[in-house]
Amino acid sequence: MPVALDGFDLRLLAAVQADGRASHVALAERVGLSASQCARRLARLEQAGVIRGWQAVLDEKAVGLGVTALVFVRLERHDEGRAAAFHRALAAMPEVTEALLLTGDADYLLRVVVPDLEAFAAFALRRLMPLPGVASIRSSIVLETVKRAGSLPLPRG
Amino acid sequence: MPVALDGFDLRLLAAVQADGRASHVALAERVGLSASQCARRLARLEQAGVIRGWQAVLDEKAVGLGVTALVFVRLERHDEGRAAAFHRALAAMPEVTEALLLTGDADYLLRVVVPDLEAFAAFALRRLMPLPGVASIRSSIVLETVKRAGSLPLPRG
DNA sequence: ACTGAAAGCTGTCGCGT
DNA sequence: ACGCGACAGCTTTCAGT
Numbered sequence: 001m002p003v004a005l006d007g008f009d010l011r012l013l014a015a016v017q018a019d020g021r022a023s024h025v026a027l028a029e030r031v032g033l034s035a036s037q038c039a040r041r042l043a044r045l046e047q048a049g050v051i052r053g054w055q056a057v058l059d060e061k062a063v064g065l066g067v068t069a070l071v072f073v074r075l076e077r078h079d080e081g082r083a084a085a086f087h088r089a090l091a092a093m094p095e096v097t098e099a100l101l102l103t104g105d106a107d108y109l110l111r112v113v114v115p116d117l118e119a120f121a122a123f124a125l126r127r128l129m130p131l132p133g134v135a136s137i138r139s140s141i142v143l144e145t146v147k148r149a150g151s152l153p154l155p156r157g
Numbered sequence: 158m159p160v161a162l163d164g165f166d167l168r169l170l171a172a173v174q175a176d177g178r179a180s181h182v183a184l185a186e187r188v189g190l191s192a193s194q195c196a197r198r199l200a201r202l203e204q205a206g207v208i209r210g211w212q213a214v215l216d217e218k219a220v221g222l223g224v225t226a227l228v229f230v231r232l233e234r235h236d237e238g239r240a241a242a243f244h245r246a247l248a249a250m251p252e253v254t255e256a257l258l259l260t261g262d263a264d265y266l267l268r269v270v271v272p273d274l275e276a277f278a279a280f281a282l283r284r285l286m287p288l289p290g291v292a293s294i295r296s297s298i299v300l301e302t303v304k305r306a307g308s309l310p311l312p313r314g
Numbered sequence: 315a316c317t318g319a320a321a322g323c324t325g326t327c328g329c330g331t
Numbered sequence: 332a333c334g335c336g337a338c339a340g341c342t343t344t345c346a347g348t
Contacts (some may be wrong), residue, residue, distance in 0.1 A: 002221045020211035050219040054177035062207040065160050099303040127264035146256040153251035191334050
């Protein structure tokens, strides 16, 4: 799955990570290529799955989502079917913006974004806990976002 | 910090979260406004800080970053100066793509993205542990990304 | 492979409603 | 506040080096 990337690709990727709306001509002078070449490479990188998508990054607080919580979930047993059903349930919950399967006792970590603590309590008690197979959950609230890079550490080109 | 958003704003935000490169005319027919109005509203939303930025979302594996780890860090004591120095150190580490301060015993959770386990070990032992004030760290490796929404759950417009 | 120019669209700005 | 229209700028494609 890793793709062959040359120095220009890496500089392009760094640029579009930092500014996803930079024009091709702006990117061109930033990486030292022509605009059309930037366009081609971007198309190739999208095609190859290196670029998964493009999006606006929103401010949670500004859209009324005041609480971000991390929820550690432990399932009872790990038969495939149970896990798959759990995954499907997570996919259907918009408050769950991310779900990771971790080392350790095969725990999940969920990132849950909701308007307030009341909404979080309702989510945890009425929607998450009742899911079949959920043995226990443990939650932490995010007090402060100390760093949010949002961009991956690319090797230098 | 929450901003007054009407239904059009919410639909616009949902649209640009899903596709950050949609043209204004495409957004226009999607939300039921004219293109110029979409442009104006987007400018206002950026100005107000609702839209923090625009970026390409990359695939970690495809760019050679095979390991994502979550690192829980506990500091020795919590005087302001120590915490600030720690924050500055995190800001200077590109492998740390995110750092959250959590409830509990004022622990930090870091998301660390590196090429492989060897690089992670080097990072944890040689760069993170030696930071002044770091009392202990505990790491989990991400085995699987079960869900990655990347977009916030906006209230319906 | 990359560059450069031409054609088609898009974003932007002002005005009218 | 919103929509419409003109101009400038950008994306895209195609031919050339």
